[in-house]
Amino acid sequence: DQQVKQNSPSLSVQEGRISILNCDYTNSMFDYFLWYKKYPAEGPTFLISISSIKDKNEDGRFTVFLNKSAKHLSLHIVPSQPGDSAVYFCAASAGAGSYQLTFGKGTKLSVIP
Amino acid sequence: DTEVTQTPKHLVMGMTNKKSLKCEQHMGHRAMYWYKQKAKKPPELMFVYSYEKLSINESVPSRFSPECPNSSLLNLHLHALQPEDSALYLCASSQGTGLTEAFFGQGTRLTVV
Numbered sequence: 001d002q003q004v005k006q007n008s009p010s011l012s013v014q015e016g017r018i019s020i021l022n023c024d025y026t027n028s029m030f031d032y033f034l035w036y037k038k039y040p041a042e043g044p045t046f047l048i049s050i051s052s053i054k055d056k057n058e059d060g061r062f063t064v065f066l067n068k069s070a071k072h073l074s075l076h077i078v079p080s081q082p083g084d085s086a087v088y089f090c091a092a093s094a095g096a097g098s099y100q101l102t103f104g105k106g107t108k109l110s111v112i113p
Numbered sequence: 114d115t116e117v118t119q120t121p122k123h124l125v126m127g128m129t130n131k132k133s134l135k136c137e138q139h140m141g142h143r144a145m146y147w148y149k150q151k152a153k154k155p156p157e158l159m160f161v162y163s164y165e166k167l168s169i170n171e172s173v174p175s176r177f178s179p180e181c182p183n184s185s186l187l188n189l190h191l192h193a194l195q196p197e198d199s200a201l202y203l204c205a206s207s208q209g210t211g212l213t214e215a216f217f218g219q220g221t222r223l224t225v226v
Contacts, residue, residue, distance in 0.1 A: 034214055043117070043203050043217035044156065089155055100169070101215060103155035 003027045004092050006104035015113050019077040023090030023104055026071065030092040034101070035064060035075045038087045047088075048075070080111045119204050119218035126194065127226055134189040134221045136204030145187040146215065147179060148203040156203055162187060194225045 005024045013019045023033075031052035036044035050057040050064045050073065057064050063076045077084055090104040117138045126132050136145065144163050148156035161169035162181040176198075178190040187204055201222055207215040 036217070041201075041220070041222065043119075043205075043220045046214040046216060049214050100158065100161075101156075105155050106153075 002105075003030075004090055004102050004104040006088075006090055006107045008107050009105070010108040010110070012110045012112060013080045015082055015111055016079045019075075019080045019084065019109055019111065021075040021077075021088050021090075021107050021109065023073045023075075024071055025073075025092050027092070027094060027102070028071070029094035030102075032093040033064070033066060033073050034091045034093075035062075036089040036091060036103075037084075038089060038106070044089055077109075080109075082111045082113050085109055085111045117204055117206055117216050117218035119202075119221050121221060122219065123222045123224075125224045125226060126191065128194060128196070130194075131190070131192045133191065134202055134204075134223075136187040136189075136206075136218055137185055138206040138216070139185055140206065140216070141184075142206035142208055142216075143184060144207045144215075145181065146205040146207075147177075147187070147189050148205060148217075150201045150203055150220070160189075191223075194223075196225050199224045 003026050034049040035047040037047050038044045048059050048062045048064050050066050055066050061077055066073045087106040087108045089106045091101045093101055120135045146161050147159040149159055150156040158171050159173045160179045165181045165184055176193050180188040201220040203220045204218040205215040
């Protein structure tokens with residue numbers, strides 16, 4: 001049973017526009033969420049995270065929104081740049097001291113110049 | 114230094130070989146992880162070391178043997194692997210307590226022939 005779901009395997013966006021990547025989770029114990037970006041043949045790179053006590057966290061062009069009641073989070077990238085083209089993984093963790101990260105299957109973002 | 118360094122980057126080994134993957138971080142992180150990632154799939158947790166002690170083993174076959182010689186180093190010893198073990202092996206590290214983002218290395222692309 002997939003506890004973290006990224007239902008869109010791919011997304012294409014025009015350069016300069018907003019990219020919105022979505023993630024849903026089923027485990028109500030999850031209380032910390034992370035987004036990773038991954039280029040081919042490289043390890044995931046941490047982008048941004050959010051704790052369940054917040055509903056928004058912003059870092060430059062990246063903003064993550066968390067809707068706990070809907071068990072949904074989204075990553076907004078504004079403005080999108082060609083260098084943002086990569087696979088984006090949503091990950092979740094449960095409980096203080098937990099080392100377990102549960103990953104979604106990823107969404108491949110293509111930013112078209 | 115915010116890097117997790119993995120060596121080698123690529124490895125081809127026969128099913129009777131013994132090899133080791135190495136991982137190093139100098140961020141003072143006290144938790145280190147091995148993940149396995151197959152093509153177009155999310156990373157799957159294999160092992161977690163916390164304060165140099167094995168804290169999580171996700172039912173990984175004994176042909177994979179982790180070792181944590183000190184707080185900065187993590188090894189994965191490989192013996193009698195199968196072709197289906199071919200994958201990208203990712204090392205990660207994070208702060209020792211609480212929930213913080215994990216930093217990933219670039220991975221070792223392993224091919225078992």
